[in-house]
Amino acid sequence: MIKKICFILLLYSTSYFSQDLAKGFIYLSDIDSSIQSELRYYSNNNFIGKPIDGYKNDCVILTKQTALALKKIQTELKKQGLSLKIFDAYRPQKAVDHFVKWAKVLNDTLMKKEYYPSLPKSELFKQGYIASKSGHTRGSTVDLTIINIKTGKELDMGSPYDFFGVQSHPFHENISKTQKENRMLLRKVMLAQNFIPYKNEWWHFTLSNEPFRNQYFNFNIE
Template sequence: MVIDRRALALALSALFAVQVGQLARAADGVLSSATTATEAGLVDISELVPDITLDMRYAGSDNFVGRPIDGYRAARCLLKSPVAHALADVERELRKHSLRLKIFDCYRPARGVRHFVRWANDAGDQETKSRYYPNLDKSELLGDYIAPVSGHSRGATIDLTLQQCDHPATACRTLDMGTDFDFFDSRAHTDSTQVSAAQRSNRHRLREAMLAAGFRNYPMEWWHYRFEPEPSAEIFYDVPIE
């Protein structure tokens, strides 16, 4: 039998391309056709804990982009139902120790992630560099910090910090974690030795509280937690928050 080596090579190349494409789709997940939070199975944490503290940075301009992010039409924390209930459990347990959560971000529409990527690729926009990434070139944010697909868009990831709440509860103060939220630097690594022992202890206290309810920390960002197992690990959403 005569083998057409060129045809064989082309066939193998095409097969490899298909396999790579399948792997990429598997890594990125599947975009849901849901158009509302209800269709996506997203729950507002305020329905479970009405007085939880929200500081939803991407609904305003106090963030590393410097303006409201696409898809954030309201300052709400939406999560998949099992995740929201687990977070409510964390809040209830912390309150026994005069502590509370402060939430920066929850579900993130896919269009918001695309906004981040566009911003990261705009080398001319350096307005927030001194506050958020003083030691990195903006291009270095793509990858470890800003990815084209975010776990936040699956509704099981949350960014947050701890508050000490003396009585009455209105006297809450945010605990010192050593860096601000979304500070892109090794100092923001959860176990960084570049922060004080007290600051690292505050981070670990947050991690312990979240871990007890099934949340896992992203070691490069002390504020970043993902619930495991994720309710929809291969599905992400682009429902606007409104």
């Protein structure tokens, strides 16, 4: 009788806290629960300084193909005492629209010092940091880093996640040898599983054979 009650409660809790995802999408935790995450757009710790539209929970959603590729990478990293850490994955179009709306309000510079200290906010569109469409909305793009499992600390990549500036370019020269090596480690493991890096951001990768190349989704992250 107790087992039956527990089973019913489990079904209830699962249906209450999760959602029916779009076909082809999956929760990363269902594929590999050891991969760490910190969805910055679910918090105030991002370049806008407040939670972003569509982020209702700190859970990572991706296309199934992308999640399976990340699982393979995680398996290799764990042999070295390391782990992936996800900052952003699937991103609803309403979140992208939030970015665009914010970028047009030039006097809203709450997080300028942390994220774009040397760049006028009016330049964010021109230099490609903000756009009306994002590969994240197709579900096969991830922003991520590597952490030391024992300490829980992120490897030093030479610039913070989402920093708008040349310091975030993968091959930026004015960083230390260790920082360069850490960036190249991340790049190497991602390339090995057919992820394509982005030239302006060391943390940004897209699965080369993404299943929804021309589709943009708008369901909430919850």
